[in-house]
Amino acid sequence: MGEHIAVLGAGSWGTAFAKVMADAGQRVVLWARRGDLAEAIAGDRENADYLPGVRLPATLTSTSDPRRALEGAGTVVLGIPSQTVRHNLTSWRSLIDPGATLVSLAKGVELGTLKRMSEVIADVTGAGADRIAVVSGPNLAKEIGAEQPTATVIACADHERAVALQRACTTGYFRPYTITDVVGCELGGACKNVIALSCGMADGLGFGANTLATLITRGLAETSRLGAALGADPLTFAGLAGLGDLVATCSSPLSRNRTFGARLGRGETMAQAQAAAAGQVAEGVKSCSSIRELALRHGVEMPITEVVHRVCHDGFDPREMAGALIGRKTKPERER
Missing domain, CATH: 3.40.50.720 (NAD(P)-binding Rossmann-like Domain)
Structure with missing residues (x-):
């Protein structure tokens, strides 16, 4: 070396x-x-x-x-x-x-x-x-x-x-x-930060394990869709760089993105949450915007990423997050 x-x-x-x-x-x-x-x-x-x-x-x-x-x-x-x-x-x-x-x-x-x-x-x-x-x-x-x-x-x-x-x-x-599969590895690592923000918001709002499991699973689905559009190997998202990283980051209080999201869910402003982070960077706060743009460029639907972007950058109230996601048009779990 x-x-x-x-x-x-x-x-x-x-x-x-x-x-x-x-x-x-x-x-x-x-x-x-x-x-x-x-x-x-x-x-x-x-x-x-x-x-x-x-x-x-x-x-x-x-x-x-x-x-x-x-x-x-x-x-x-x-x-x-x-x-x-x-x-x-x-x-x-x-x-x-x-x-x-x-x-x-x-x-x-x-x-x-x-x-x-x-x-x-x-x-x-x-x-x-x-x-x-x-x-x-x-x-x-x-x-x-x-x-x-x-x-x-x-x-x-x-x-x-x-x-x-x-x-x-x-x-x-x-x-x-x-x-x-460098593409899949990187997309899994980037997107999980955004999904972790949503899980933190859900926790801050008082939601439980069902909501967390839903966000993790559907977050993995939208990450996989983006990966497919960019040529990643779908199996990568079932492995450590996909599901493994996603579960750890979305469920642990040691995760900066989850902790940041929880502060927003409890009603803190972006400025308050950033001050509380004390110099630690929650990567998903900025990456949610670039990932959203990447998805739009490739015609990929990423509703959780969209909501996180709106909360972090457009003043959307986290309390409206559940309604924005659950109220979407129903469809099959797997696209045909």
């Missing part, structure tokens, strides 16, 4: 994945935007801001200097929010080795361009699809940091590269699988 692995982004998931790779025997350099955070991680062996209570291995070092992180890195992992990938990568691309494997942890669709993260990475760096990989699945950072057993998916058009990454992050608590 090259001299070392650079993980760019010291948020909760970037830090957790850096720990996984270090635990798997890799030498990892974790880049933090803030110098004080990089120093605290180096001195305390802990990221108290984003992953408190988790001891970080000695083979994981930290820096706020992107040049130091990237020099000699055979693998570059992008652990930054989806809407910042293009801007940050543009400033880093001259520092990245031309043969390095580029790995996206971000789950979203870019506003404006409507591109998936692997497409943004290719745009900025000129890297071929064989060099770009995506990690997705039930990836709640706090649980992974605590070394609770979980599995994930590594998607790459180059199967051998995916296998190399698989070996580089396999531990006693973290089991990666490989697929070549």
Whole structure:
């Protein structure tokens, strides 16, 4: 995997994945935007801001200097929010080795361009699809940091590269699988954030398990429809990057998107919910708009995504969500 692995982004998931790779025997350099955070991680062996209570291995070092992180890195992992990938990568691309494997942890669709993260990475760096990989699945950072057993998916058009990454992050608590369906893997990861917002709203409104199960199941259906329109393998959505990630994100209080949605469901404004998030990014708040636009472009019906967009950006009252979804025209569960 090259001299070392650079993980760019010291948020909760970037830090957790850096720990996984270090635990798997890799030498990892974790880049933090803030110098004080990089120093605290180096001195305390802990990221108290984003992953408190988790001891970080000695083979994981930290820096706020992107040049130091990237020099000699055979693998570059992008652990930054989806809407910042293009801007940050543009400033880093001259520092990245031309043969390095580029790995996206971000789950979203870019506003404006409507591109998936692997497409943004290719745009900025000129890297071929064989060099770009995506990690997705039930990836709640706090649980992974605590070394609770979980599995994930590594998607790459180059199967051998995916296998190399698989070996580089396999531990006693973290089991990666490989697929070549990058499109399905990315759409599953992006869309589940939007569905999780709807599940959080439902919880905040006091609805129970039937409503949650309905939103998860119908959310998976609309994600699969979009995937089919974009050429994804339908089986991907039945796996870890689809159903697995969806269930974890929609049902856990550790999910930022579900928690954000619950605040809206309880009557908080967008500003109040964002203030309460304390710097943590609920990706679905922005991605709901780009995913909605992507669906409209391809003629795909995504009613849950539509309602979430209206709540987050058009002032629609979450209390009207159930009526907007249940009151739609009836039809067969599966289209003929």
